[in-house]
Amino acid sequence: MHDRESELVKRLKQKSTREEGFKELIKIYQEPLYHHIRRMVGNHQDADDVLQNTFIKSWRFIDDFRAESKLYTWLYRIASNEALSFLRARKNMPSGDNEATEQMPTSTDGPDAETISKKLDAALKTLPEKQRQVFDLKYFSELKYEEISEITQTSVGALKASYFHAVKKIEAFLKSN
Amino acid sequence: MKKENPNDEFLKDVYPILFEKRIDLDTKPPEGYFQNLSDRVMDKIHALPESENKSSAKIFELVNFRNIAIAAAAAIFLALTPYFKTILNPETPALHSNDNDAYPENDLIDLDSYAAEVELYDAYAAEGLSAVLNTRNLTDDEIIEYLNLEGYSDDLILENI
Numbered sequence: 001m002h003d004r005e006s007e008l009v010k011r012l013k014q015k016s017t018r019e020e021g022f023k024e025l026i027k028i029y030q031e032p033l034y035h036h037i038r039r040m041v042g043n044h045q046d047a048d049d050v051l052q053n054t055f056i057k058s059w060r061f062i063d064d065f066r067a068e069s070k071l072y073t074w075l076y077r078i079a080s081n082e083a084l085s086f087l088r089a090r091k092n093m094p095s096g097d098n099e100a101t102e103q104m105p106t107s108t109d110g111p112d113a114e115t116i117s118k119k120l121d122a123a124l125k126t127l128p129e130k131q132r133q134v135f136d137l138k139y140f141s142e143l144k145y146e147e148i149s150e151i152t153q154t155s156v157g158a159l160k161a162s163y164f165h166a167v168k169k170i171e172a173f174l175k176s177n
Numbered sequence: 178m179k180k181e182n183p184n185d186e187f188l189k190d191v192y193p194i195l196f197e198k199r200i201d202l203d204t205k206p207p208e209g210y211f212q213n214l215s216d217r218v219m220d221k222i223h224a225l226p227e228s229e230n231k232s233s234a235k236i237f238e239l240v241n242f243r244n245i246a247i248a249a250a251a252a253i254f255l256a257l258t259p260y261f262k263t264i265l266n267p268e269t270p271a272l273h274s275n276d277n278d279a280y281p282e283n284d285l286i287d288l289d290s291y292a293a294e295v296e297l298y299d300a301y302a303a304e305g306l307s308a309v310l311n312t313r314n315l316t317d318d319e320i321i322e323y324l325n326l327e328g329y330s331d332d333l334i335l336e337n338i
Contacts, residue, residue, distance in 0.1 A: 019219065022219070023215045023219065026214060026215040026218055027215055030211050030214050030215070031211060034204075034206060034210075034211075035204045038204040038206075039202055039204055044206055044207065044210075047204075047206075048206075048210075051214075052214075052217065052218055052221060055218045056218065056221060056222055056225070059222050116194070116200055117200050117201065117202055117203060120195075120200050120202065121202050121203075124202075139195070140201075140202070167192050167195065168192075170192070170195070171192045171195075174194075
């Protein structure tokens with residue numbers, strides 16, 4: 001993966017092969033970035049906008065990428081920042097149904113996976129944006145703390161604390177619902 | 178179910194349900210979404226204005242130049258701070274050669290009411306001399322010797338004897 005990535009970076013740095021290399025970059029990273037953004041912003045339409053903005057921004061700043069970090073952590077960083085900016089802008093907009101509240105499914109047979117999934121989705125929406133971001137990168141994207149540290153420019157210790165608090169809040173929410 | 182993440186051991190202790198179930202949220206996009214995403218993105222990139230489509234090297238240079246300018250301005254300000262201090266606080270005592278002017282607003286001190294230094298000195302000398310004369314029968318030489326030991330000048334002594 002590392003060789004493939006370094007090869008891709010070489011193509012992105014050369015103007016003659018940049019466009020072709022960038023299309024390949026999109027194909028490789030579109031799915032993980034889409035799911036990460038979608039979990040942050042909550043719906044497909046907004047996720048599509050943010051994802052496209054992410055790729056456009058990465059195209060504009062590809063010359064700034066110095067390969068000191070991995071390409072995907074750099075992309076994740078852009079995607080996370082774009083998602084956070086979008087959430088802040090949406091918060092300041094006149095209220096509409098920006099994030100539709102999930103209906104709490106009820107079941108007498110105990111919680112099944114779908115029920116827990118929907119409840120977890122609702123719980124995540126109650127978290128502060130940064131905590132939601134950290135939880136998503138750790139729990140769903142399964143990145144290491146060191147990688148998340150690069151993406152969020154936060155210390156590993158602070159990330160562990162943030163993740164811990166996020167988990168406790170989710171636990172409290174799920175137990176009360 | 179996802180594979181176990183060795184980094185997430187603590188989740189097992191904190192909230193086992195999340196660890197055991199490894200829940201996935203439903204984030205499936207519409208059918209065919211990813212198939213033409215790259216084409217749509219490239220179309221948008223090609224439609225960007227010339228200034229936004231260029232490489233970011235220029236922007237990077239501008240940002241650097243701005244940072245350098247800010248750092249230079251801060252350094253100049255710090256270097257000139259002592260100069261600004263003296264301009265803004267001219268009435269510092271250390272800058273005045275006449276110590277009397279160092280306390281212009283002290284109402285307790287009325288410098289004009291003070292006698293001249295020589296007059297004070299004379300008064301004390303006279304007082305001291307008369308005190309000595311009143312207590313003992315001393316010769317002039319003894320008096321002069323005593324006063325000399327006390328630090329009075331010969332001129333002052335002779336003036337008062």
